[in-house]
Amino acid sequence: MRTVYVNGDYLSEDEAKVSIFDRGFLMADGVYEVTSVLDGKLIDFDGHAVRLQRSLDELDMKNPISKEDLLEVHRELVRVNEINEGMIYLQITRGAPSDRDFAFPDPETVPCTVVLFTQNKPGLAANPVAQKGIKVISIEDIRWGRRDIKTVQLLYPSMGKMMAKAAGVDDAWMVKEGYVTEGTSNNAYIVKGGKIITRPKTNDILHGITRAAVLRFAEEAQMTVEERNFTIEEAQDADEAFITSASAFVMPVVEIDGAQIGDGKPGSVAPRLREIYLEESRKVAI
Template identity: 40%
Template structure:
């Protein structure tokens, strides 16, 4: 990920080296805020409707008011993309409750801090799409409202660091013997032409790509089983994959040093990825 030079902060477009927030911002003090990441293809936002649905849901969950209308904020994001001449990558958006004296309870009447930056990365031609990634399993140490896309990500950082120490690319987070999700991605397995993924609840983040993936899976003739699954099922799966904004869908070929499908990418993950690419390309060109 390579961040571009111009950022948006509280109504202004600024050089990233000149942008400043107060040390009393509740996002800095408490992690009191939410964030989103939206893919950019051909200089256009894609998965826009899915982004707005989850973004507004997270804001509502922590009683945080957003001062922009949808069309107004999308115009700001488009201008940010234009100012940075970005063709492909993503936009990171963060909203905190704002600046106040250190008080644990939600402080009312604050002006929220709103920041966005764009970054360059290969969404369509990710280096792992044809060779797959490696994952490890770790304990899920997070709080109990994982459906809120909170900026409090220390547990996820801890899990990702464990993965990197193990020379893996991602970590599946385990609770009560079952996989919740990846440290920064949604988790799926395919077994006997059935796509299995954990049902939505406050135990996982509602992945933006998840709804579309389930729809595409049905089109490809896969059955859908929304239930929790274990790492033993991951090891024995025909295919395993993850999804997130910056890479869409990536196959997993090894989990805890055990090869998945003999270390070979299966039949359906590339097809699901292609269908997703077709979906966002239509949005980018419309």
């Protein structure tokens, strides 16, 4: 039975409750972050805290918890739940007014709801899937236009995951106006002629924290990075493809819409980036 955090209290998960009038429940009016834990320490915490603040600002929400207090909550949950490898989920919603209403409640009278919980994932770093890679399909990207805000509006990405499952593959890459935006819960990349290609940061994609770290490490390793749009056809003709996320780190993609990428096995770039990311992130974990 996990210990979770709800609005200042540490509770057993079976005791944790949120109002039925909470706007996160009624209107998906909230944001979230997921921070990985390796060796009992937090990976990229500062980046997640900065993106959390940005998401809140974009939605005109007041941040109810300081960065210092948030760090303490993360560390306490890691400690009491004995998490060595896993994740911490954080969600902040606009709170629970007295009744359902489209208009935002007064933040001075209706405090935000803050929830955190852990997920224990032994073997997260040594995931055997990374040795063989994943397969994806392409689907139309019909999400709202502010994908850069990490909101809890995840119904279509969830549907995309189920479309992939029904097709017998691992995930789906979303396509807008002919170009790949991102995966259902990750950023997407291809490698061609030694060049790493990924969509630039705009409102069309989530500004991934792992993405930022991986691209920085790639450039430090003298790899060439090009931020531009690419098509599914380009991806199928690439030498390699991969995804990044806080939970998958760097994961090779070996098939897209039934077409084998390269020789159908992880190439040299993605595994090397995964190795560098894990090594460097562990050095600065807190």
